[in-house]
Amino acid sequence: MLTDPTPTESGALPAAGLHRTRLAASWASPRFRLVLLGGVVLALTCGYLFTDVPGSLAFALRIRSLTVVAMLVVATAVGVSTVVFHTITQNRILTPSIMGFDAFYVLISTLIVFTSGSAAFLAFDEFTLWLVQVVVMVAFSVLLFTWLFGGKRRSIHLMLLVGIVLGTFFRSFTEWMQRMLDPLDFQVLSDAMFASLTRPDETLLALTAGLVVLGCAAVVPLLRTLDVLTLGEPAAVGLGVDHKRVVMTLFVGVSVMIAASTALVGPILFFGLIVANLAYSYAGSFRHAWTLPAAVLIGMICLLGGQLVLERLFGFGGTLSTVIDFAGGLFFLYLVLRKGAR
Amino acid sequence: MIALENVTKRYGGQPVVDDVSITFGGEGVTALIGPNGAGKSTLFGLVGRLLSPDAGRVTVDGMDVASTPSSELAKVLAVLRQDNHVAARLTVHDLVEFGRFPHSRGRLTVHDREHIESAIGYLELGPYRDRFLDELSGGQRQRAFVAMVLAQDTEYVLLDEPLNNLDLRHMTEIMRLVRRMADELGKRVVIVLHDINFAASYADRIVAMRDGVVVADAPAREVMRPDVLAAVYDTPVDVREIDGKPVALYYG
Structure with missing residues (x-):
């Protein structure tokens, strides 16, 4: 007989089932946790919109609500893409930036400044620049993907490896060009290297939001399939x-989302790792129907909180990435250490 | 039946499965034996559509594995691979639920839940259903994966070395279970085994592979002969009869 040290009671089944339903109804359920996150996001949004208004409230609201929309777009792109990327690669310490998205963005900007100077860079039509960057980034990642995954080889790890090598190459090449720039040009360029969510161009924001929604439309029908992918390729x-x-579908969706948001606000993937891992430990379920929205909302909290600290505490004396990385990194470290101690 | 017709699979020019034609998966338990590198797992990979053959054709109940939608095959053929590492924290119940994916695409019906419950019951995992997989012993975890495969409710069940890293008691448990699945539930089980004595006492038929070729395919008793086993494993194997059962001795 199949026996185990723990006694098997005939009443164990219904009791366990009851326990499950009770758990689902309690405060620990994924639904409640998500609602709680939503509440925090709402509170922070109100805090950001309505406090510390220097002049006309209507004017401040118009400017600030654009920033909030940009944050939502970015948080969605970063949260969704990182979690999906983790599931595809079966690895939770990677971010899609390993495919060289950020590096490519910086390379394109540097190339423009390097070849035609900062004046030309600043005078460059925003829409053209955005479009060029989106197209180049998506084309690059999809090419890499079809080359190394679409053919007979079908190796995600090979694709990642090539991505890392190319990303490093782009970064080195960028650095080399940056070293040759005159200090003024470099100053202008470095401004563009840090993600900035304030005062986004309205048309570009709408276009980016559209592309992010499109990317989500590719991911959402596959939510349950993503759950199965957590078992690994053979089992799936x-x-x-x-x-x-x-x-393929997921990857293209993710690429479009990241490319569009990076082209809008600058390198943004840096906090994907923190956001995704916080979502895994917070969401209370491995299911993507819960972890994906949790990642997006945690991303929103990071961006809103970071922006609040940056604006109200430091008076713009820094960059958003510094604030988020510092606070998020500390928190993440705390989580890891607490888990290790248990 | 699962049929391979002149199937060849090469890795870097080296054939791992070499022009194999075989039909297996009849009623009961079929054991697939052979030394490391004989091509057993590759054969499973080809049948389980993880690998595509360089030549030849694989069919399951007449359905060509290469052209039949994966979701259709998943309703008749379940495969449990050797290494089952899961990055996410899943409970036993979550895992077994996945077995219903081919039928429900993730939206469980009452019928699906019945299958999940009976699979959990069949493997006596009731007390552990809400435990996380990383909180289980090796034997319990292996049973959870078998429960998932059982919940898939397929006619064919392919198990690739399910006894790996299990102690004596758990090995016997799994093998008894495999036997019961075949006898009580009518499953056609194909199982890769390294311990030929388990193959001899639980399988109806033994298929032996060596160097990518099938070298023996017969009722268990006929394969359990010193000359056959020595040829398969390239090592002297003595076979004695104990209580009317053939037992291979290869410890000397």
Whole structure:
């Protein structure tokens, strides 16, 4: 007989089932946790919109609500793309930036400044610049992907490795060009290297939001399939997942989202790692229907909180990435150490 | 039945499965044995559509594995691989639920839940259903994965070395279970085994592979002969009869 040290009671089944339903209804349920996150986001949004208004409230609201929308777009792109990327690669310490998205963005900007000077860079039509960057980033990642994953080889790890090598190459090449720039040009360029969410161009913001929604539209129908992918490729294939087609769809969706948001506000993937891992430990479920929105909302909290600290505490004396990385990194470290101690 | 017709799979020019034609997966338990590198797991990979053959055709109940939608095959064929590492924290119940994915695409019906419950019950995992997989012993975890495969409710069940890293008691448990699945539930189980004595006492038929070729395919008793086993493993194997059962001795 199959026996185990723990006694098997006939009443164990319904009791366990009851326990499950009670758990689902309690404060620990994924739904409640998500609502709580939503509440925090709402409170921070109000705090950001309505406090410390220097002049006309209507004017401040118009400017600030644009920033909030930009944050939502960025948080969605970063949260969704990082979690999906983790699931595809079966690795939770990577971010999609490993594919060289950020590096490519910096390279393109540097190339423009390097070849035609900072004046030309500043005079460059915003829409053209955005479009060029989106197209180049998506084309690059999709090319890399189809080359190393779409063919007979089908190796995600090879693709990541090539991505790292190319990303490093872009970064070195960028650095080399930056070293040759005159200090004024460099100053202008470094401003563009840090993500800035304030005063986004309205048209570009709308376009980016559209692309992010499009990316989400590719991901959302695959939520349950993503859950199965957490078991790894062999098990997922055994359960009837068309692995190649699903991963292709997800990857293209993710690329479009990241490319559009990076082109809008600058390198943004830096906090994806923190956001995704916080979402895993907070969401209370491994299911993507819960972890994805949790990641987006935690991303919103990071951005809103970071922006508040940056504006109200430091009077813009820094960059958003510094604030988020510092606070988020500390918090993340705390989480890891607490888990390790348990 | 699962049929391979002149199937070849090469890794870097080296054939790992070499022009194999075989039909297996009849009623009961079929054990697939052979030394390391004989091509057993590759064969499973080809049948389980994780690998595509360089030549030949694989069919399951007449459905070509290469052209039939993966989701259709998942309703007749379940595969449990050797290494089952899961990055996310799943409970036993979550894992078994995945077995219903081919049927429900993730939206569980009452019927799906019945299958999940009976699979959990069949493997006596009731007390552990809300435990996380990383909180289970190796034997319990292996049973959870078998429960997932069982919940998939397929006619064919392919198990790739399910006894790896298990102690004596858990190995016997899994093998008894495999036997019961075949006898009581009518599953056609194909199982890769390293311990030929387990194959001899639990399988109806033994398929032996060596160097990418099938070298024996017969009722268990006929394969359990010193000359056959020595040829398969390239090592002297003595076979004695104990209580009417053939037992291989290869410890000397």
